[in-house]
Amino acid sequence: MAASLDGQLVVAISSRALFDFEQENELFEQGDDRAYMRLQLERLEQPARPGVAFSLVKKLLAFNGDAKRVEVVILSRNDPVSGLRVFRSAQASRLEIERGVFTKGRAPYGYLRPLQANLFLSASPGDVRAALDQGFAAATVHTGSVQARDTYPNxxxxxxxxxxxxxxxxxxxxxxxxxxxxxxxxxxxxxxxxxxxxxxxxxxxxxxxxxxxxxxxxxxxxxxxxxxxxxxxxxxxxxxxxxxxxxxxxxxxxxxxxxxxxxxxxxxxxxxxxxxxxxxxxxxxxxxxxxxxxxxxxxxxxx
Structure with missing residues (x-):
């Protein structure tokens, strides 16, 4: 039987919204793709620190106990090679994320429809605006936001x-x-x-x-x-x-x-x-x- 996301709350999230990749992003913004990929590979065994939406994602995934209720998918302008570090960081943080789409600089929001996404979080205002124009709930994360406190872990x-x-x-x-x-x-x-x-x-x-x-x-x-x-x-x-x-x-x-x-x-x-x-x-x-x-x-x- 083919896999299905029917009935699940689906969150599509960029790598920068989930993890703190601000230092690496400086190279990406400079257009130096090779240097960016090289830096990500050099840091492959170094888990990225939590990003702005990390707490939200971690808690939503905690709803998956006896049944799969929440699906989180990485939807990123990263290249597939750099995506290795994103998945490694998720594993190190014990986030059960299995799916990802990496578009190597191209706009990724077109994949929201087949993902049946309920929410798209990204650090790219242009991608967020385009997602909203297509009828999806979407927001540009404020990458300078403070981290959520852990007062209410459940x-x-x-x-x-x-x-x-x-x-x-x-x-x-x-x-x-x-x-x-x-x-x-x-x-x-x-x-x-x-x-x-x-x-x-x-x-x-x-x-x-x-x-x-x-x-x-x-x-x-x-x-x-x-x-x-x-x-x-x-x-x-x-x-x-x-x-x-x-x-x-x-x-x-x-x-x-x-x-x-x-x-x-x-x-x-x-x-x-x-x-x-x-x-x-x-x-x-x-x-x-x-x-x-x-x-x-x-x-x-x-x-």
């Missing part, structure tokens, strides 16, 4: 922004166009109408299914961390209720910096569409930029 903790991440950027467009008062008024009038889904709704649904299946040793805790405040909070909560998705914590911060609140929640990863919030969060927790919505539209040259 709990996967994930925090999400709302607009342009879990929800569409419909309301954010109102805010950008007409300001806070118009945004609050718009959301109050539409409180009973669910927000359209954003790029990360399918991931939240997959996590919700995984949580309900559960294991004796692992669980999931989720948080909504948003700049919304009352009365705009109403529509966000009602939307999640309409989706039949329960979220464990909700923080309506009314524009306060998110970093210190995330420090208290201690997520294994935080997703936000605003670079300012990502930079604030990265000082305290692993964070990624969702290149989605009106805040990330590429503006043409001034005329």
């Amino acid at each position: 709990e996967v903790r994930i925090a999400f922004d709302g607009d342009a991440v879990l929800f569409s950027d419909e309301a954010e467009q109102v805010f950008q166009r007409a300001g806070l008062e118009a945004f609050q008024s718009h959301e109050k009038r539409h409180a009973g109408k669910p927000l359209p889904p954003g790029p990360f709704k399918p991931l939240l649904q997959a996590l919700h299914r995984l949580q309900k299946e559960g294991t004796a040793t692992m669980s999931i805790r989720t948080a909504l961390v948003t700049a919304r405040s009352a009365p705009a909070h109403d529509r966000a909560i009602r939307t999640l209720m309409n989706w039949n998705i329960e979220i464990d914590e909700a923080m309506f911060l009314g524009g306060l910096p998110k970093g210190e609140f995330l420090r208290e929640f201690e997520p294994d990863f935080f997703f936000d569409d605003q670079t300012g919030h990502v930079n604030s969060a990265a000082q305290h927790v692993p964070a990624g930029h969702v290149v989605s919505g009106v805040a990330n539209q590429i503006k043409g040259p001034a005329t």
Whole structure:
């Protein structure tokens, strides 16, 4: 019988998102492929240090006990030879990762569809934007993020922004166009109408299914961390209720910096569409930029 990923939560991740390859990446960015490959081979027996998304991946893989519930696939611009070190590093870290796609500098996001990926994490903003354009939940890891703490070893903790991440950027467009008062008024009038889904709704649904299946040793805790405040909070909560998705914590911060609140929640990863919030969060927790919505539209040259 052919292997299948049906029913599993599939995370596709680049080598730099999973491991700390920043020193090696300097050679890669210089376009010196041979020097990069040579350095990786010289360090073949030297396991790479954990990267930004390491804690998230390790905990998700811990759901695979009596059944295979989570699949993590390396999806990387690395060459196949350098991929040897990626797999060696995974083995040294006791990460049960069996599959990988290495494209030697070519864009890898086209392989997300056959992988049935629920999430793509990469250090390449261009690849992330392309993945989002194709309908996949994707984020650019902030490679300068602090590592996740190990306070909750048996709990996967994930925090999400709302607009342009879990929800569409419909309301954010109102805010950008007409300001806070118009945004609050718009959301109050539409409180009973669910927000359209954003790029990360399918991931939240997959996590919700995984949580309900559960294991004796692992669980999931989720948080909504948003700049919304009352009365705009109403529509966000009602939307999640309409989706039949329960979220464990909700923080309506009314524009306060998110970093210190995330420090208290201690997520294994935080997703936000605003670079300012990502930079604030990265000082305290692993964070990624969702290149989605009106805040990330590429503006043409001034005329």
